[in-house]
Amino acid sequence: MWNKKLRFLLVILGLGVVVLAAVVVQAFVLKPASTVALAQLPKGEYDPAVWGKYYPLQYESYQKNREMAPSPTGYGGSVKVQKSLKEPEILINFKGMPFSSDYAEDRGHPYAIEDLKGSKRINSTTVGSCMTCKTANIIDVYQDKGWDYAKLPLAELFLSMKHPVSCANCHDPATMQLSVANPAFIEAMQRGGIDVRKASREQMRSYVCGQCHAEYYFEPQTKRVVFPWDKGFTPEQMYRYYAQKPAGFEQDWLHPDSQARLLKAQHPDFETFSGGVHAKSGVSCAACHMPFMRHNGQKYSSHWVTSPLKHIEASCAVCHRQSADWLQTRVKTIQDHVFELQHTAGQTIARAHTVIGKAASVGKADTAGLDQARELLRKAQWFWDIVAAENSMGFHNPDQVLNTLGRSIDMAHQAIQRANKAAGTQF
Numbered sequence: 001m002w003n004k005k006l007r008f009l010l011v012i013l014g015l016g017v018v019v020l021a022a023v024v025v026q027a028f029v030l031k032p033a034s035t036v037a038l039a040q041l042p043k044g045e046y047d048p049a050v051w052g053k054y055y056p057l058q059y060e061s062y063q064k065n066r067e068m069a070p071s072p073t074g075y076g077g078s079v080k081v082q083k084s085l086k087e088p089e090i091l092i093n094f095k096g097m098p099f100s101s102d103y104a105e106d107r108g109h110p111y112a113i114e115d116l117k118g119s120k121r122i123n124s125t126t127v128g129s130c131m132t133c134k135t136a137n138i139i140d141v142y143q144d145k146g147w148d149y150a151k152l153p154l155a156e157l158f159l160s161m162k163h164p165v166s167c168a169n170c171h172d173p174a175t176m177q178l179s180v181a182n183p184a185f186i187e188a189m190q191r192g193g194i195d196v197r198k199a200s201r202e203q204m205r206s207y208v209c210g211q212c213h214a215e216y217y218f219e220p221q222t223k224r225v226v227f228p229w230d231k232g233f234t235p236e237q238m239y240r241y242y243a244q245k246p247a248g249f250e251q252d253w254l255h256p257d258s259q260a261r262l263l264k265a266q267h268p269d270f271e272t273f274s275g276g277v278h279a280k281s282g283v284s285c286a287a288c289h290m291p292f293m294r295h296n297g298q299k300y301s302s303h304w305v306t307s308p309l310k311h312i313e314a315s316c317a318v319c320h321r322q323s324a325d326w327l328q329t330r331v332k333t334i335q336d337h338v339f340e341l342q343h344t345a346g347q348t349i350a351r352a353h354t355v356i357g358k359a360a361s362v363g364k365a366d367t368a369g370l371d372q373a374r375e376l377l378r379k380a381q382w383f384w385d386i387v388a389a390e391n392s393m394g395f396h397n398p399d400q401v402l403n404t405l406g407r408s409i410d411m412a413h414q415a416i417q418r419a420n421k422a423a424g425t426q427f
Helices: 004-029 048-054 056-066 089-093 107-117 138-151 154-160 182-193 201-210 237-244 269-274 284-290 324-360 367-388 398-423
Strands: 292-295 298-301
Touching: 048 056, 048 154, 056 107, 056 201, 056 292, 089 324, 089 367, 107 182, 138 154, 154 324, 201 284, 237 367, 324 398, 367 398
Parallel strands: none
Antiparallel strands: 292 298
């Protein structure tokens, strides 16, 4: 009997030794590298596939940006569908300018050039400024031409656009350190007293995103891309900046019905995020949208730039201890509330365009009163659009966004009332 017990103990001991040996070999002999060797790519190498030979995990995740799928909450996503199908007021509010004919959800970075070429907003008069955030080749074009490229026809510059937004837009090929390629972002930060070259790595994990996910305009004479941040990042501060008519810029277009001089907001994700609780807590854009992953023990940053809800454990759960269902429900609740007000604001603004147009057709209408109505409408539409053009449906900064939409609705109603008062009507 003792022999059986002894044999049993020896078997268990032997198995333990085997397991221990396997652990030692895995941990110390066959341990996968936690980092990868630095690859010094030549300056001017913009093909992400070449970078991918040295950084396969990053490249594999970057390729996932080609996937087209709706957002987990139903807002945004990467399916190329016209926004006016869900928000028909867009067709009225952007009447008289290209966004009324083509305003689709954005696809991933690999499609940047393809979608620019295919946009109905592009024509023979479109200037080179529009390539600034669509290609890694902007680095060479800017080094060669400076801001003069901005005045060239976009069709001419398509020949220089070989690769879409990819590795070189955010990384120095020699050191792999994060870097900013967009000269407009660098200039805007300099005007604010910030030298991007001296930024911390965590700051750069937001700056590389903010260099393109931001509001901008083209200077009328030079077509140079400018970020309107000299007074701050909030809708009110940017509106005050535009009120000064910087470099002669007064409007993006004149609405054919209301004759209001309007501004078109462009994906102000960085500005909205900068005032939100995550940014104020030191969380970067990449922490949520490009979280750290592990593959066979190797840590890397995912380059699938997508909704954090698609990888909650790697993004949200790093800080938040609630369940994945609770977190997703929380996000969707915020977005539902924002969309409800955004839709209401857009519809009220659309009505204001119609009312002001009708009031102006009344011969006895007071011109000064109509101008006041148009100014109210201009600001109301800016406050609506600065939210509608942003990609988080308010989640980046719910407090600011809901306040912005409430003010937009109020100003749109004031515009209607002022127009009716000016014309003595009840449209």
